[in-house]
Amino acid sequence: MTLALFARLNRFLDEAPAAEVMSPANRAHWIHGPNPADDQDDQFGSMQSEVRRIMPHATEGWPTRAKYRTFTRRYTVPGTPARGIGTQYYISGDGTVMRLIEVPRMTFHAGDQEINYRTIGVETGNCMNKATLRPSFAGAHWTAVTAAVEDRPGAKLWTRWLPEHPGELAYSWWTTANWAWGKTPPNPDYMLFTELQYRSWALLARFLCEQYNVPRDFPLFPLTERQDATPNPTLFRKIALAYAGFEQMVRELKTQFPDIDEADFELANFADLEASYHQLVGDRNRVWRAMFQSYRGFHGHGFSGKQAGHHNCPKDVFEWHRLAREVWDWWWFPFDVDPNGNTALPLRPYREATDATPLIEYYFDEDEPSRVNLIRPGIYAPAAVGAESPTTFQLDPSSPVYAMANGELVAARLPTQGQGVSLAFALVRHEVFHQRLASNPILAPLHPPPDQLDYFREPSFVYSLYMHLGGRTGDSLPDPTAPDPQWFALPNPDWLQRLFIRLIECEAGLALHANPATPAALRNGIEHSSRPSPDRPGILEAWQNDRDVLRPFISKLRRGEVAIAPPRSAVVTPIRVLLGDYLGDAGVVVAGPGGRHGIRVETFAPGRLPPPFVQANGTAGWVPPMGAGPHALFYQSEWARTLTPADNAILVANQIDPALMNWWNDVAHATINDVGLPAAGQLDPDGWVVHAEPFEVMRWINALTWRSEWLKYRITDAMGNAVPCPPRPRTRRV
Numbered sequence: 001m002t003l004a005l006f007a008r009l010n011r012f013l014d015e016a017p018a019a020e021v022m023s024p025a026n027r028a029h030w031i032h033g034p035n036p037a038d039d040q041d042d043q044f045g046s047m048q049s050e051v052r053r054i055m056p057h058a059t060e061g062w063p064t065r066a067k068y069r070t071f072t073r074r075y076t077v078p079g080t081p082a083r084g085i086g087t088q089y090y091i092s093g094d095g096t097v098m099r100l101i102e103v104p105r106m107t108f109h110a111g112d113q114e115i116n117y118r119t120i121g122v123e124t125g126n127c128m129n130k131a132t133l134r135p136s137f138a139g140a141h142w143t144a145v146t147a148a149v150e151d152r153p154g155a156k157l158w159t160r161w162l163p164e165h166p167g168e169l170a171y172s173w174w175t176t177a178n179w180a181w182g183k184t185p186p187n188p189d190y191m192l193f194t195e196l197q198y199r200s201w202a203l204l205a206r207f208l209c210e211q212y213n214v215p216r217d218f219p220l221f222p223l224t225e226r227q228d229a230t231p232n233p234t235l236f237r238k239i240a241l242a243y244a245g246f247e248q249m250v251r252e253l254k255t256q257f258p259d260i261d262e263a264d265f266e267l268a269n270f271a272d273l274e275a276s277y278h279q280l281v282g283d284r285n286r287v288w289r290a291m292f293q294s295y296r297g298f299h300g301h302g303f304s305g306k307q308a309g310h311h312n313c314p315k316d317v318f319e320w321h322r323l324a325r326e327v328w329d330w331w332w333f334p335f336d337v338d339p340n341g342n343t344a345l346p347l348r349p350y351r352e353a354t355d356a357t358p359l360i361e362y363y364f365d366e367d368e369p370s371r372v373n374l375i376r377p378g379i380y381a382p383a384a385v386g387a388e389s390p391t392t393f394q395l396d397p398s399s400p401v402y403a404m405a406n407g408e409l410v411a412a413r414l415p416t417q418g419q420g421v422s423l424a425f426a427l428v429r430h431e432v433f434h435q436r437l438a439s440n441p442i443l444a445p446l447h448p449p450p451d452q453l454d455y456f457r458e459p460s461f462v463y464s465l466y467m468h469l470g471g472r473t474g475d476s477l478p479d480p481t482a483p484d485p486q487w488f489a490l491p492n493p494d495w496l497q498r499l500f501i502r503l504i505e506c507e508a509g510l511a512l513h514a515n516p517a518t519p520a521a522l523r524n525g526i527e528h529s530s531r532p533s534p535d536r537p538g539i540l541e542a543w544q545n546d547r548d549v550l551r552p553f554i555s556k557l558r559r560g561e562v563a564i565a566p567p568r569s570a571v572v573t574p575i576r577v578l579l580g581d582y583l584g585d586a587g588v589v590v591a592g593p594g595g596r597h598g599i600r601v602e603t604f605a606p607g608r609l610p611p612p613f614v615q616a617n618g619t620a621g622w623v624p625p626m627g628a629g630p631h632a633l634f635y636q637s638e639w640a641r642t643l644t645p646a647d648n649a650i651l652v653a654n655q656i657d658p659a660l661m662n663w664w665n666d667v668a669h670a671t672i673n674d675v676g677l678p679a680a681g682q683l684d685p686d687g688w689v690v691h692a693e694p695f696e697v698m699r700w701i702n703a704l705t706w707r708s709e710w711l712k713y714r715i716t717d718a719m720g721n722a723v724p725c726p727p728r729p730r731t732r733r734v
């Protein structure tokens with residue numbers, strides 16, 4: 001069921017530690033848990049009967065691959081301190097995912113046996129802000145990578161060769177006093193998690209969720225810690241209400257606390273809930289803890305209600321909101337609308353989340369008709385160039401535009417914007433899992449195909465195009481050969497911001513290696529840093545590879561040309577676009593007096609879209625045939641058409657630069673030449689693709705995904721019967 005997801009994870013997966021732990025000789029030393037008099041379910045290494053949760057942790061030790069030995073020793077060596085305490089997986093700073101034990105065997109990682117019984121834990125390598133590991137501690141032996149006070153706003157690069165961990169180099173961002181976001185302003189010298197860790201985390205999380213039927217559910221306030229000393233029924237109420245299985249959660253709570261029922265969670269009855277909560281919490285926050293015995297999904301170590309005094313991780317700088325967006329398969333609206341119809345709204349708060357930032361969705365919790373009504377026919381596409389687009393939206397100037405789904409950047413252009421129509425764009429490729437698990441054909445009349453999606457089979461590919469972007473322009477981008485923290489002074493697209501950070505890492509590391517003043521031991525460590533796996537480069541090679549593709553990519557953006565992202569490769573870091581990434585502002589869609597701003601969004605696929613889409617071939621642009629939709633129309637993209645002199649004249653009259661229109665062919669050939677991209681994901685060089693209305697694609701994918709996710713909550717009514725899937729999740733705006 002999960003072969004396709006495992007294949008994506010496998011490139012970063014090292015299962016050797018688990019083989020070591022599971023050897024017969026090492027298993028002979030396994031131990032019972034804190035209560036050995038209890039039944040055998042309390043035993044370290046016993047099989048979990050059910051997995052309900054996935055719990056991120058963070059180490060307070062080196063983020064290197066060698067750190068895994070800390071856990072395998074605890075699992076296998078009698079007399080080792082903290083015997084049996086550890087997780088099922090460990091993710092090192094370079095993104096290597098190490099399985100530490102056969103899964104789903106129980107380990108002691110949650111600090112609470114009720115949570116351990118049904119939870120898979122994942123350690124994330126990090127020095128945190130442990131005093132003896134900070135760069136400011138002389139005994140830690142860190143070297144500043146550059147002479148600058150900061151290498152990006154609020155953070156600085158440090159490195160350390162670890163002779164005790166041969167073949168590995170610690171190369172990390174640490175916060176400074178100017179670090180601008182988080183639950184509370186952290187102390188300087190707080191190690192940040194790496195981009196590679198987040199990407200591997202997302203791959204592992206997606207695989208585990210499907211392998212063990214865990215919902216991709218994140219708490220409404222993921223940075224919240226349990227409330228032992230100062231119980232907080234307000235947060236308790238909101239987190240419970242936002243949970244998809246709220247009714248069952250309350251029913252299970254009621255078996256322990258009869259005074260609590262659904263009616264208490266209504267705002268009008270909050271005083272009753274508050275009184276019960278304060279009365280029942282005591283010194284161990286039993287009500288909060290009981291809520292998470294029922295909960296299915298993700299939560300942190302300090303979230304589940306463990307007794308007072310237990311440490312919290314993965315701490316404030318772990319980007320829960322970013323991880324959730326990369327784990328989800330939802331598609332979101334590409335812009336926001338307030339009740340008055342305004343679209344020039346502040347950027348979405350998850351971009352710099354604090355503990356007060358709710359983790360909400362931007363589809364199920366939005367008023368879709370308000371967006372549909374924003375469609376303005378006739379604001380683009382002169383007739384000589386192509387038929388009217390159904391998805392050009394008039395927006396207020398400075399309206400933020402966001403990515404509708406997770407994917408990989410294929411190409412982008414940020415031309416200098418004069419007085420004419422903006423032809424700045426971003427093209428993103430998405431993998432869409434939409435096939436359902438096959439049913440038994442003999443029993444099909446009695447058992448229709450289930451709603452669970454099949455992650456054994458490879459996904460289909462869908463592209464999204466965001467045209468007429470405003471905001472940053474090519475000539476305002478910095479020189480890629482001269483990295484500078486001031487790159488971040490203006491609101492860059494999120495994918496470009498991460499690209500800048502990676503280029504700074506590469507340029508700074510290569511300069512350190514080339515500097516004659518660099519200590520010989522450190523230079524030798526850079527040169528001899530081992531490969532994480534046979535097909536992944538060592539750190540020096542990775543710096544060189546990424547620098548060599550990112551420099552020309554940014555240079556093309558600076559010149560206003562179409563910049564094509566690097567191909568899928570094991571040796572080059574791809575440019576990821578995450579669900580909800582800020583892409584830019586609404587640009588000019590109609591120039592001249594009375595001109596208008598907006599955004600054009602296209603979705604198209606190289607191959608056929610399945611039902612419920614009704615396909616028509618050879619249409620003259622977007623001309624849906626008679627009959628019910630949703631429609632999928634096969635026609636040549638206007639960005640691939642050869643323009644006639646008459647076409648050019650019309651474009652010039654509408655203040656559209658004809659030279660910027662036909663960019664398709666080069667981009668399509670780049671997909672064809674990408675050896676890592678299956679043929680099903682490659683674009684036709686002549687521009688023939690299947691077009692579908694973006695919001696119809698969104699409705700289709702979200703409905704399929706939600707029905708599959710609903711099954712993982714295992715919701716039953718009071719009689720134990722399965723509850724049919726509701727049309728949408730519970731609102732998270734509580």
